[in-house]
Amino acid sequence: MTQTQLSSEATAIMGNASADKVARVISAFLNGSGGRLLLGVDESGRVIGADDELETSWFRQHVEEMISPEPKFSVLARAAARKTIVLIDVPAGSERPYVVDDLIHVWRGGRLETASAKEISDMIVTRSGESPRWERQLALGVTLNDLDGHQIEITRLEAMERHVRPNKKLAKVASFLEEINVCQSGQVLNSALVLFADSQHSLPQSRVRIARFNSLDRSEFFENRLLEGNIFDLFDQITAFFERNIPTFSDFEMWERKDSRSIPPFVIREAVMNALVHRDYAQTAANTTVALHPDRLEVWNPGQLPDGVSPETLAQTRVSRPHNPDIANVVFLRGLVEQWGSGTGRIVTECKRAGLKPPEWESVSNGVLLRVFLARGTQERHQLNERMKNYLLNSYPSQNITLDEYQHLWAHGVAERTARRDLEDLEELGYLEVKNSRPLVYARTDKFENL
Numbered sequence: 243m244t245q246t247q248l249s250s251e252a253t254a255i256m257g258n259a260s261a262d263k264v265a266r267v268i269s270a271f272l273n274g275s276g277g278r279l280l281l282g283v284d285e286s287g288r289v290i291g292a293d294d295e296l297e298t299s300w301f302r303q304h305v306e307e308m309i310s311p312e313p314k315f316s317v318l319a320r321a322a323a324r325k326t327i328v329l330i331d332v333p334a335g336s337e338r339p340y341v342v343d344d345l346i347h348v349w350r351g352g353r354l355e356t357a358s359a360k361e362i363s364d365m366i367v368t369r370s371g372e373s374p375r376w377e378r379q380l381a382l383g384v385t386l387n388d389l390d391g392h393q394i395e396i397t398r399l400e401a402m403e404r405h406v407r408p409n410k411k412l413a414k415v416a417s418f419l420e421e422i423n424v425c426q427s428g429q430v431l432n433s434a435l436v437l438f439a440d441s442q443h444s445l446p447q448s449r450v451r452i453a454r455f456n457s458l459d460r461s462e463f464f465e466n467r468l469l470e471g472n473i474f475d476l477f478d479q480i481t482a483f484f485e486r487n488i489p490t491f492s493d494f495e496m497w498e499r500k501d502s503r504s505i506p507p508f509v510i511r512e513a514v515m516n517a518l519v520h521r522d523y524a525q526t527a528a529n530t531t532v533a534l535h536p537d538r539l540e541v542w543n544p545g546q547l548p549d550g551v552s553p554e555t556l557a558q559t560r561v562s563r564p565h566n567p568d569i570a571n572v573v574f575l576r577g578l579v580e581q582w583g584s585g586t587g588r589i590v591t592e593c594k595r596a597g598l599k600p601p602e603w604e605s606v607s608n609g610v611l612l613r614v615f616l617a618r619g620t621q622e623r624h625q626l627n628e629r630m631k632n633y634l635l636n637s638y639p640s641q642n643i644t645l646d647e648y649q650h651l652w653a654h655g656v657a658e659r660t661a662r663r664d665l666e667d668l669e670e671l672g673y674l675e676v677k678n679s680r681p682l683v684y685a686r687t688d689k690f691e692n693l
Contacts, residue, residue: 252277252349257284258293261301262342264330265308270347270354272313272335273365277349282327291325311337312423314567316574333567336375338365376524377433377566378423384430386416389438393474394419397437401575422575423568433568436523439472447526447544450476450518454487454534456627464627468529473518473569477578480514480532487534504616505539506592509601512585513612515578517543520565521609528609539614547610589614626671629653630664634673639688642677 252274254267258281271277282292295301302317315332339346339362346357346365357365398418419425424434435445453466465487469479488503488510517530522545533540545565564570573579586603589612593601599615626634633652637643645662653661665684668674677685 252352253280254278254349254354255280255283255285255287257290258282258296261304261308265305265342266345266347267349267354268305268313268315268330268332269309269340269342270349271332272309272315272340273338273346273357273361274334274349276332276334278332279330280327281330282322282325289323289325289327292319292328296328308342310341313340314571333564336567338369375566376522377431377436377568378426379432380426381430381432381435384435384443386419386425386428386430388440388443389430389434390440390472390475391415393438393472396474397422397572397576400577422572424572431568432523433566433572435472436566436569437473437572441471444470444472444475445523447523447529448472448476449529450480450532451529452480452483452532454483455536473573474576474578476518477514481510483532484510484534504596505598505614506596509589509592509596509614510539511578512589513539513541513614515573516585516612517541519570519573519579521545522565525608537616539616540611541614542606542609542611544609546608547605627664629656629661630668630673633664634668634686634690637686639686641686643674643684643686645682 252271254277256263256267256279259267264279264281267279271279281296282290284290306313313332313335315330318329318331320327320329339357346362347354348357348361349355394415398415401418401422416425416428419434420427424431424437432445435443436448439445439448448470450469451467452469454464456464465483467483469476471479484505488505514532517532521530521543525544528544530543531541533542570579579585589601593599593614601615602613604611604613629652633643633648643665645658645665648665649656649658649661653664665674669676669684672689673687674684675687677683
C-alpha cells in the first residue's frame with residue numbers, strides 16, 4: 243500500500259482488499275482529514291483490475307455496516323487499461339471517532355494504525371466542542387407532512403436500487419429519512435427542507451437568482467427571475483432555463499448531423515449542483531446566483547472554500563470535504579453528482595474538450611464564483627439582440643445607416659446610448675463598418691452568419 247498527501251487528505255493505493263481492510267482504511271480517513279482509496283492498482287501504479295465484488299452495491303453495504311457510526315463515502319468504478327479500478331472518496335468524518343470491530347484507526351505516516359489514547363481523546367474533545375452543523379439542526383415547526391412526498395419516493399427508490407440485498411430501513415418513508423440523516427427521532431432536520439421541502443415550506447436561503455444578460459456590462463436583462471423550491475425542483479428549473487437560453491449548434495461529419503451545446507451539459511450540471519450542495523445555508527440573507535452573459539456563465543454561492551484550498555488550486559485539487567455532507571450524500575444517491583471532490587477537475591477537462599477557455603474560480607463577497615467562458619461563436623449569437631437581428635435581416639450589403647435612423651426604425655423606445663451600443667457591437671462583430679466618422683455613418687457588410 244502506498245500513500246501520497248494532497249491538501250491534508252491521504253490517498254491509499256491497494257491492489258485488492260477484503261471488506262474488512264477497506265472498512266478500516268475508510269474509518270481511518272473519517273477519523274482524520276478525509277482521503278481516497280484506489281483499488282485495482284498495485285503499488286507501482288500498474289493497473290491490475292479490481293475484483294468484481296468490489297464494484298457491487300453489496301460490497302459497499304457490507305463495508306458501511308462494519309463502521310460505526312454510519313460513514314459517508316462515495317464509490318466510483320472506472321475503466322482503465324481495459325480493466326476496472328474502484329475509487330472510494332471519503333470526507334473528513336463529522337462524528338469521530340469511527341469504530342471497526344471495537345478498534346479506532348488512524349492514517350499515520352502513510353500507514354493504517356490503531357489510534358493512541360491521546361488521539362481518541364482529542365477526537366472526542368473536538369467533537370464535543372463543535373456545535374451541530376446547520377444541516378443537522380432541527381427545522382422548527384416543520385413536520386413530515388411539509389415535505390414533498392414525490393421527491394422523497396424517487397430518492398427512496400434510487401437508494402433501494404443501490405442495495406443488492408433488501409434493506410428494511412429503506413422500505414418505510416420515516417425510517418428511510420432517518421437512514422439518510424435528514425430526520426432524527428421523527429423530527430425534521432434543516433437538510434430535509436433543503437432537499438425535500440414542498441412549495442409552501444422552502445427556505446428563503448434556498449432561492450436562486452437567475453438571469454440572462456444581453457450586454458456584457460449587465461445593463462440589459464433578457465430574463466431575470468428568483469427561483470424557489472427544494473434542491474431538485476431548483477435543478478429542474480435551472481436546467482429548463484439553460485434549455486431556453488443556450489443554443490444548440492449542429493455540425494456535419496460524413497453527412498451525419500451532430501448537435502452540441504456551447505457549454506457542455508456536464509459543466510452546467512456540476513456548476514449548478516456544486517453551488518446548491520456546497521453553499522453555506524446558515525447565511526440566510528444571500529442567495530445563489532446564476533448569470534448567463536453574452537461571453538460567459540457565472541455561478542456564485544455563499545460560503546468559503548475548505549481550509550488549504552484556494553481558488554487558484556481548486557481546479558487541481560480533489561476535495562472530499564463537502565460543506566453539507568448529508569445533503570451531498572442524498573444528491574449523490576440521486577445521481578446528480580458523480581463523486582465528492584471530482585467535479586472541479588471534470589469541469590476543467592470538459593471545457594478543454596469543448597474548446598473553451600479554462601474556467602476560473604474566485605472568492606467574491608464572502609462566496610465562491612465560478613466563471614465558465616463561452617465559445618466565440620456563442621458570444622456572437624448571444625450579442626445579437628432582437629433589435630439587431632431585425633435590422634440585419636431587413637438590410638442589404640453596402641446599405642448605409644446612421645444612429646438616428648437605427649433608433650427610429652429598429653430601436654424605437656430605447657435610450658440613445660443603448661442604440662449606439664447596438665451599432666458598436668454590430669461593428670465589432672463584423673456586421674457593420676464605419677463609412678464616415680463626421681457625421682457617423684455605418685455601412686452594412688455582407689456578413690449574415692449566426693442570424
